[in-house]
Amino acid sequence: MTTTDVISNQYKQKFEFINFRNGRIFDFSVLLICCLSFGFSWIESILNYDSHHWGFMYVQALDLKRGLIPYKETFPAYGIMTTWIQSLSLTLFGERLISIGIATGIFYSFSLFLSYQLFLKFLPKYAAFFSTLLIFLLNGYIIFPWSNYFCYTFFLLSLLMFFSKKNVFGSGLFLGFSLLCRYTSFQAILPPFVFFFGYEIIFQKNTKKTTNSRLLFFALGFLFPNLLFLLFLLSNSLLDDFWIQNQIMTLQSKHGLTISNLLPNLFKSIFITSLNDVHDSRRIFFTIIFCWNFVTLFYFLKKLFLNKNLAPNEAIVMEFCLVTLLGYLNAIHSYDLFRLINGSSLGVGVIIYSVIQTSQRLGRKIKIILLLPLISICFIWANSLIFSASPTSAVYIPWRLDILMGKAVLSTEISIFKGKLLKPEYYNFYRDIYQHISKFDHSHYIVNYTLDPVAMIINNLPKVQMASIYFPLIEQAYPEEAKRIQEIINTKKAVILSDKDIHLPGYKVIFSKTWFSGEVPWIPWLRNDSLAMIYISVPEETEM
Numbered sequence: 001m002t003t004t005d006v007i008s009n010q011y012k013q014k015f016e017f018i019n020f021r022n023g024r025i026f027d028f029s030v031l032l033i034c035c036l037s038f039g040f041s042w043i044e045s046i047l048n049y050d051s052h053h054w055g056f057m058y059v060q061a062l063d064l065k066r067g068l069i070p071y072k073e074t075f076p077a078y079g080i081m082t083t084w085i086q087s088l089s090l091t092l093f094g095e096r097l098i099s100i101g102i103a104t105g106i107f108y109s110f111s112l113f114l115s116y117q118l119f120l121k122f123l124p125k126y127a128a129f130f131s132t133l134l135i136f137l138l139n140g141y142i143i144f145p146w147s148n149y150f151c152y153t154f155f156l157l158s159l160l161m162f163f164s165k166k167n168v169f170g171s172g173l174f175l176g177f178s179l180l181c182r183y184t185s186f187q188a189i190l191p192p193f194v195f196f197f198g199y200e201i202i203f204q205k206n207t208k209k210t211t212n213s214r215l216l217f218f219a220l221g222f223l224f225p226n227l228l229f230l231l232f233l234l235s236n237s238l239l240d241d242f243w244i245q246n247q248i249m250t251l252q253s254k255h256g257l258t259i260s261n262l263l264p265n266l267f268k269s270i271f272i273t274s275l276n277d278v279h280d281s282r283r284i285f286f287t288i289i290f291c292w293n294f295v296t297l298f299y300f301l302k303k304l305f306l307n308k309n310l311a312p313n314e315a316i317v318m319e320f321c322l323v324t325l326l327g328y329l330n331a332i333h334s335y336d337l338f339r340l341i342n343g344s345s346l347g348v349g350v351i352i353y354s355v356i357q358t359s360q361r362l363g364r365k366i367k368i369i370l371l372l373p374l375i376s377i378c379f380i381w382a383n384s385l386i387f388s389a390s391p392t393s394a395v396y397i398p399w400r401l402d403i404l405m406g407k408a409v410l411s412t413e414i415s416i417f418k419g420k421l422l423k424p425e426y427y428n429f430y431r432d433i434y435q436h437i438s439k440f441d442h443s444h445y446i447v448n449y450t451l452d453p454v455a456m457i458i459n460n461l462p463k464v465q466m467a468s469i470y471f472p473l474i475e476q477a478y479p480e481e482a483k484r485i486q487e488i489i490n491t492k493k494a495v496i497l498s499d500k501d502i503h504l505p506g507y508k509v510i511f512s513k514t515w516f517s518g519e520v521p522w523i524p525w526l527r528n529d530s531l532a533m534i535y536i537s538v539p540e541e542t543e544m
Contacts (some may be wrong), residue, residue: 025126028306033132037109040141052452054097054144062457084097085181088103115135116129119131127353143338149342187326188330247406282381289347320347326344337394381394403421414434440542447498449467451499456497502537510536512533526529
């Protein structure tokens with residue numbers, strides 16, 4: 001029998017939402033956590049005013065919904081599966097910004113439930129619940145409608161099916177979906193399964209035939225969606241474009257990183273940057289998770305190579321340690337908490353497992369001493385979960401109670417803002433842009449030289465650029481697009497957005513306004529200065 005066979009026989013808990021036979025209170029509690037997380041994500045979608053990240057993902061989904069060909073007419077930045085799911089959300093919930101937040105929130109809340117199910121493979125229900133609660137308190141809701149949330153949910157589904165043994169093809173299929181949600185996740189999500197199968201082949205020699213069969217079906221499942229995607233690229237002559245655009249995204253997000261300093265930079269973030277920020281206990285906790293899982297993995301590997309058989313629980317904990325450590329590679333270019341949550345949060349369960357195993361040999365007083373830090377940290381994190389006084393690693397833009405209680409603006413004229421509660425300053429800013437651009441009909445094209453996708457899409461003027469924000473590398477890689485833009489400018493059919501007065505012959509500036517850091521906070525962060533401007537330039541002969 002394989003390790004997974006033993007685990008499946010030992011733990012007969014089915015993949016179901018509520019187990020009515022025992023531990024119902026913990027099942028219901030986890031469902032409540034998932035519902036709370038989704039509700040908070042919905043509220044975040046309503047209140048958030050990060051135009052850059054939300055608009056960037058929204059325009060990709062909108063383009064796909066409207067039938068534009070990916071990698072030819074639009075720019076799916078991270079993974080075609082993420083863009084497709086979010087385009088489906090625009091069909092279900094309407095063409096508005098909150099729709100992609102709702103879809104992302106559904107996936108994140110489901111990932112909490114899947115984490116609970118995975119913890120049940122080696123933890124009692126009360127401990128699996130507590131581990132899930134810690135993850136929720138670490139990061140209660142989505143920050144961006146980013147591909148990590150979709151990628152990780154499919155990855156957890158793949159793990160769950162793999163360890164249940166009943167549907168190894170489905171495990172490979174969901175791993176394929178995970179990769180298609182975020183292409184750069186391969187270094188974190190593929191090696192664990194190589195290790196899993198290697199462990200079964202090398203250390204469970206009596207099950208070699210079964211393992212080979214499982215490996216075959218797993219590979220078929222994984223290859224199925226990826227080969228379909230490859231066929232789509234080949235049939236539309238898009239393979240070169242796919243490669244070029246992913247290179248552009250890699251270069252765009254390097255932040256001075258090279259192959260030689262990627263890992264040193266990651267370790268610096270884990271051990272130096274995080275520990276220096278004494279006010280951010282969440283990042284410090286992920287340093288503890290890394291160290292704890294590294295030591296635990298080393299302990300089990302040492303035991304394994306000393307020819308000592310691992311118990312079923314020990315084998316699965318060892319494998320979870322590996323998943324956790326490799327999950328940090330999701331944050332190798334940008335050490336953000338939401339990337340760690342969607343990559344390494346299973347390591348929380350490993351810590352709880354170790355505490356339980358250790359406490360069994362200790363007295364009652366020592367057990368209480370071990371539990372006190374974990375209980376204390378729950379209260380600390382709960383206090384900053386939603387209405388944080390200032391930004392944290394889990395809350396980039398804290399909710400404002402006055403906005404929720406009636407000081408917000410509801411937009412009726414700007415369709416993508418429907419359902420949102422907007423700060424008056426934010427609403428006025430985009431209303432001015434909307435009114436200035438609305439004077440131009442659809443014979444004009446919008447050209448965007450800024451990092452603001454919302455300003456570009458707000459009036460639904462036809463666009464000529466693949467990407468919703470300005471990428472100089474795209475101009476270099478696609479001279480045909482640059483030529484087309486120049487033709488539109490020369491024929492005086494362009495409405496141009498820029499972050500400076502570009503002084504184009506035959507064009508005049510009809511609008512310029514400053515973004516202040518308290519109004520649109522992502523602009524200074526991206527530009528590394530205290531304020532930024534947006535300009536709208538139009539043909540001089542235009543009557544205003």
